[in-house]
Structures are given as C-alpha cells and as structure tokens.
Amino acid sequence: MQKNVEKFGINDKRGRPSTSLDPFASDKALKEPALCKGCQSYLHHKRWLNNPETYQQLKSDPRVHWVTCPACRKIAEGYPEGIVTLRGSYLWKHEDEIRRLLKNVETESFDRNPQERIIRQSQKEEQIIIETTEQSLAEHLGRVLHRAHQGELNIHWAEGADICRVNWERMN
Ligand SMILES: [Zn+2]
Known part of the structure; x- marks a missing residue:
C-alpha cells in the first residue's frame, strides 16, 4: 500500500x-x-x-x-502548487493585520478542506512569500486580501498550470 x-x-x-x-x-x-x-x-x-x-x-x-x-x-x-507574493509599503504598515487575516483564511480552509494548507511563509527582501499545497488556496488568499485591503491583485498560471502564482501589491 x-x-x-x-x-x-x-x-x-x-x-x-x-x-x-x-x-x-x-x-x-x-x-x-x-x-x-x-x-x-x-x-x-x-x-x-x-x-x-x-x-x-x-x-x-x-x-x-x-x-x-x-x-x-x-x-x-516542499512541493507548492500555489505561490503568493505580497509587496508594497502598505503591507509593512499593516503587516500584523494582514498576517492575521491570512492565518484565518488558512484555518477556515483547513476546516473546509484539509488538503488546502500553507507549506511555508517566508520573507525575501521586501516581500512576503506564501507557498500553498493547492492552487485554489493561493487564489483564495489573494482574493480575500484584495477584498479587505484593495491594492493590485494578479493571478496567473505557469509551468503548464502546475503552479498558480498570485501577486498582490499596495504601495500606500
Ligand atoms: Zn495529512
């Protein structure tokens, strides 16, 4: 087995x-x-x-x-199917609030579908990078963040649609 x-x-x-x-x-x-x-x-x-x-x-x-x-x-x-990248000065002014929001989305998603999980969150230069097990969770994180904090959201698929890349940015 x-x-x-x-x-x-x-x-x-x-x-x-x-x-x-x-x-x-x-x-x-x-x-x-x-x-x-x-x-x-x-x-x-x-x-x-x-x-x-x-x-x-x-x-x-x-x-x-x-x-x-x-x-x-x-x-x-360490095999992500979704990668969410957050950037912009607004992000750092509202970092705690945004991290809390993402955490809530993760918890709710797990309750609904335990296959939707965050693999890791890291910080690189001025960006927060979140890797997810499912493409749909990456997209969902981006949409919830955009709804709550506006900014600019881009969702695109790459590598033969194996990975969903979500970019969110808000300057001020
Ligand atoms: Zn498991």
Whole structure:
C-alpha cells in the first residue's frame, strides 16, 4: 500500500509538464478507512476531511489504513502548487493585520478542506512569500486580501498550470 503511494515523486510530475495529472492525488488507490498519520485527516468517499471526533473513533479501528495524505506529502517534500507574493509599503504598515487575516483564511480552509494548507511563509527582501499545497488556496488568499485591503491583485498560471502564482501589491 505504502509503496504504491510513494512511487509518485516530485520528478515524476515535473518531468511531465504537458499533463495536469497530480501525482499526489493518488487517493483512488487508497482503501478506506484511511487516516493520515501527519494531520489526522481521514478519507471519506474519496474526500479528505478533518474532524477530531471521527479521528478518535477511527484510530482504534483495526481496519484503518495509516497513510500520509497528499497535503502532508507536499509539505514534507516542499512541493507548492500555489505561490503568493505580497509587496508594497502598505503591507509593512499593516503587516500584523494582514498576517492575521491570512492565518484565518488558512484555518477556515483547513476546516473546509484539509488538503488546502500553507507549506511555508517566508520573507525575501521586501516581500512576503506564501507557498500553498493547492492552487485554489493561493487564489483564495489573494482574493480575500484584495477584498479587505484593495491594492493590485494578479493571478496567473505557469509551468503548464502546475503552479498558480498570485501577486498582490499596495504601495500606500
Ligand atoms: Zn495529512
């Protein structure tokens, strides 16, 4: 079982730019009930969900298959599908507020779909860079930020649509 899941590596995907097949989306091969040993999400009718109570019930079920979910594998391998870049002097004047907003979006997204996660946040020169496991989360972060703080938002797809790049900027 485990072998099956792990044969899909980063190179496998990046080596096939013409296809939009997600090598991490190999849940079809997973037998249910499956529990992620990383984030404690569980697979239900081929969808990953997160609910602490269900986790408690499932974890002692002898039929459970212990796996690492696609999002946890992307985080472990540092494999982003969305990259959000924030810049502009307004950002630094409202940094705490903006970081709080992004954190809230991350928490809400996880509750809705535990596959939508932030891999890492970093600061490079005058930019904040946020890498996400899913393209949709990058886009969502950008849109929420734009709605709350205006500025200029650009969303574009690159590398054969493997990665969604979101740029937000506000000068003042
Ligand atoms: Zn997980």
